[in-house]
Amino acid sequence: xxxxxxxxxxxxxxxxxxxxxxxxxxxxxxxxxSVRGLHHLVYEIVDNAVDEALAGYCxxxxxxxxxxxxxxxxxxxxxxxxxxxxxxxISAAETVYTQLNAGGKFGGDSGYKVSGGLHGVGASxxxxxxxxTEVTIQRDGGIFQMKFEKGKTIQPLTRIGDSDKxxxxxxxxxxxxxxxxxxxxxxxxxxxxxxxxxxTKGLRIVVEDLRGETPKKSDFCFEGGLKSFVEYLNKNKExxxxxxxxxxKDGEVPIEIAIQYTTAxxxxxxxxxxxxxxxxxGTHLEGFKRAITKxxxxxxxSKNILKEKDSNLLGDDVRExxxxxxxxxxxxxxFEGQTKTKLGNSEVSGxxxxxxxxxxxxxxxxxxxxxxxxxDKCINAAKARExxxxxxxxxxxxxxxxxxxxxGKLADCSNKNPAECEVYIVEGDSAGGSAKQGxxxxxxxxxxxxxxxxNVEKARADKIYGNDKLNPVILAVGAGIGPEFDITKIxxxxxxxxxxxDVDGAHIRTLLLTFFFRYMRPLIENGNVFLxxxxxxxxxxxxxxDIYCYTDEDLTKAFKELEEKxxxxxxxxxxxxxxxxxxxxxxxxxxxxxxxxRILIKVTMDDAMAAxxxxxxxxxxxxxxxxxxxxxxxxxxxNLDI
Ligand code: 28G
Numbered sequence: 147x148x149x150x151x152x153x154x155x156x157x158x159x160x161x162x163x164x165x166x167x168x169x170x171x172x173x174x175x176x177x178x179x180s181v182r183g184l185h186h187l188v189y190e191i192v193d194n195a196v197d198e199a200l201a202g203y204c205x206x207x208x209x210x211x212x213x214x215x216x217x218x219x220x221x222x223x224x225x226x227x228x229x230x231x232x233x234x235x236i237s238a239a240e241t242v243y244t245q246l247n248a249g250g251k252f253g254g255d256s257g258y259k260v261s262g263g264l265h266g267v268g269a270s271x272x273x274x275x276x277x278x279t280e281v282t283i284q285r286d287g288g289i290f291q292m293k294f295e296k297g298k299t300i301q302p303l304t305r306i307g308d309s310d311k312x313x314x315x316x317x318x319x320x321x322x323x324x325x326x327x328x329x330x331x332x333x334x335x336x337x338x339x340x341x342x343x344x345x346t347k348g349l350r351i352v353v354e355d356l357r358g359e360t361p362k363k364s365d366f367c368f369e370g371g372l373k374s375f376v377e378y379l380n381k382n383k384e385x386x387x388x389x390x391x392x393x394x395k396d397g398e399v400p401i402e403i404a405i406q407y408t409t410a411x412x413x414x415x416x417x418x419x420x421x422x423x424x425x426x427x428g429t430h431l432e433g434f435k436r437a438i439t440k441x442x443x444x445x446x447x448s449k450n451i452l453k454e455k456d457s458n459l460l461g462d463d464v465r466e467x468x469x470x471x472x473x474x475x476x477x478x479x480x481f482e483g484q485t486k487t488k489l490g491n492s493e494v495s496g497x498x499x500x501x502x503x504x505x506x507x508x509x510x511x512x513x514x515x516x517x518x519x520x521x522d523k524c525i526n527a528a529k530a531r532e533x534x535x536x537x538x539x540x541x542x543x544x545x546x547x548x549x550x551x552x553x554g555k556l557a558d559c560s561n562k563n564p565a566e567c568e569v570y571i572v573e574g575d576s577a578g579g580s581a582k583q584g585x586x587x588x589x590x591x592x593x594x595x596x597x598x599x600x601n602v603e604k605a606r607a608d609k610i611y612g613n614d615k616l617n618p619v620i621l622a623v624g625a626g627i628g629p630e631f632d633i634t635k636i637x638x639x640x641x642x643x644x645x646x647x648d649v650d651g652a653h654i655r656t657l658l659l660t661f662f663f664r665y666m667r668p669l670i671e672n673g674n675v676f677l678x679x680x681x682x683x684x685x686x687x688x689x690x691x692d693i694y695c696y697t698d699e700d701l702t703k704a705f706k707e708l709e710e711k712x713x714x715x716x717x718x719x720x721x722x723x724x725x726x727x728x729x730x731x732x733x734x735x736x737x738x739x740x741x742x743x744r745i746l747i748k749v750t751m752d753d754a755m756a757a758x759x760x761x762x763x764x765x766x767x768x769x770x771x772x773x774x775x776x777x778x779x780x781x782x783x784x785n786l787d788i
Contacts, residue, residue: 198223225285347371428489433498553618584731
C-alpha cells in the first residue's frame, strides 16, 4: 500500500514537471508564442478530431471562435475513453490532457501519427498553455466533464448526465501571460480547415467566428478529396484537361494524388505527409516526379510522338502547367530539412513512383486526347527551354561585355557580405531618388523600378531573361532564376519590396511576389523577401515629436493616447501620405528604412501563394472569374491596368 502511494505521487510530480516545462519553454512545443503559435493550439485539438475521423468514427467537426477568443471544438467520434486506470485512479481522458505525449502520438499503435516537427504534440500542451480548459465527453451512456486551469486539474472527470450520443467537446482559453496575442485570425483558421477537409475526403468541417457583429461561417465537405482540391487551386486557370487525373491506392503507404494540367507555365505541386504540408518536399515528391517524367516519355515514344532522333523530355518540360496535390500516409515519418517539412523515408520514393507510373500510363492509354494535348505542351516547353538557354547565353555574353554585371539603375551598398545587406526594390523614380538619399549606403542598396511590368503569367522563362524590368531584379539578386536559382549566391539577405499603399502599389507587389514565387521560390521559403510598410499618416504639433501611423487602427490609438494627455484631435495637424514620393529622404529613412524604427513584413509562402492566386485571377486567361473579381472589388481595382 505504501509503495502504491509512493508511485502515485512520483507519477503526478512528473506530470506537473512536464507541463511546467511546457509553460517555461512553449516555443519548444509549439514553435513560437506569436499569433502562429496561438493558431497551433487550435490545430492540435482539431488534429485529434481528424485522427478520430481517419480511424473511421467521426463525420463532423465543428470549430467555433467564441466571443472573447475562446475556442470550442466538437466532434462526433467515439469520445475519449473515460475508464479509470486501476493503478493511478486517473481516467484515460485526464491522462490524455495532462501527460506529455500521451495518447500514442509517438507510439505508432494508433494509425498515422506525426513524430516530428511542431505537430502532434498533443492535447496536454494545449492544456498547459491555456488559462483554462474544459473537456466534455459523451460515451457509454453518459456525459462526462473535466476542468483544468493552466494545465492543473481542478475538476477530475465527473459524470454530469446521461446521453445516448458519442463525441468529444473541448473548450479552451489560451493563456494571455504566455501568448503575445489572443486574437485568432478567422481567415488563417478557415484556410487550414479547408485544406484539412480536402485532405480527408467526406469529412465535414464547419468553422465559425462568433466574435463580431456579423458572425462568419464556412462549411467544408469535399466528396472528391484531392480531386476537389486541385479543381479549387485551378479555379481561375484555363484547363488543358476537363477532369483531374485521380490516383488512390491503399497499401503499406496509402497514396492519394490528383493532377490537372493548365495552360500556365508554372508548376504547382503541393505535398502532404499525414496531413502535414511538406513544404520542402522529399522522397514522395521525388518518386512522383520520376514517375511522371518516365510515363510521359514512354508513352510519347511508344506512339512515335517523340521520334528516335529526339531527346527525352525533361522533368521541367513535363511539369510545365501542372497542378498536383500529393498526400501520403507514412507510419513512422522522418522529417528533415531546415523547417522539418521534408520527408526522408527512402522507401516511399519507390512506392509512390510505381503507383504513379502504373496509373498514369493506364490513364494516358485510355485518354489519348488528353495525352496528346499535354504532350503538345510538354514538347513546346522543351523548345522554349532551348530558346531560354540561348537567351540566357546572350544575356550572359552581353553582361560579360559590359564592365559590370549589375544593372545600371542599382545603387549598391558598400558592404559586400550578403548576410548584412539589403536591397530595396522601389516603385517609381521619385521614390527611388528619396530612397537613395535617405538610405544607409553601407548596407542598403536601392533598385528603382518603373513603368509597366511584364505579365509573368503569359511569359515563359526565355522572355523573363530578356525582360528589361525583371532582368535588373534578377541581376541584383544575383542567384539566377527557375531551376538554376542558387540561394547561396544571393547578394542580399533581405530583398525588400517598397511600394505605395494604394492600388498601383498593390499591383506591383502582386507582380513581384508572383515573380519571386514562380522563379525564385527558395528565396521566399528561406524567408528573404520582405514588404516595407510606409506610414499612412503623420500627426504633428508644435513642441511634440511627430507621430507616424501605419494603419487606421494606429491612428485611432494615437488619437486616444493624445486625448489622455489632454491634447484634442483638433490641435494636431494630420498629413495623409498618398505615396512614397511625398516623403523627403529623411522622413523615408526615419519611418520606413531605419532598422530601429521601420516595420518589415516577412513574406510567407502563404502570402506568395495568395499573390499568385490573385495574379492568375487578374492576368490569367479565364475571363469569367476575372470579371467576377473585378465586380466584387470594383472600388479597389478601378485603377488597375489589366
Ligand atoms: C473535440 C475536440 C478534439 C478524440 C478520441 C477517441 C478515442 C481516443 C480521442 O483515444 C486514447 C490511445 C491509443 C487507443 C479511441 C475512443 C479508441 C476507442 C478513442 C478529440 C486509445 C485516446 N474509443 N476522440 N482519443 N487512445 N477527439 N477531439 O480529441 O490507443 S481524442
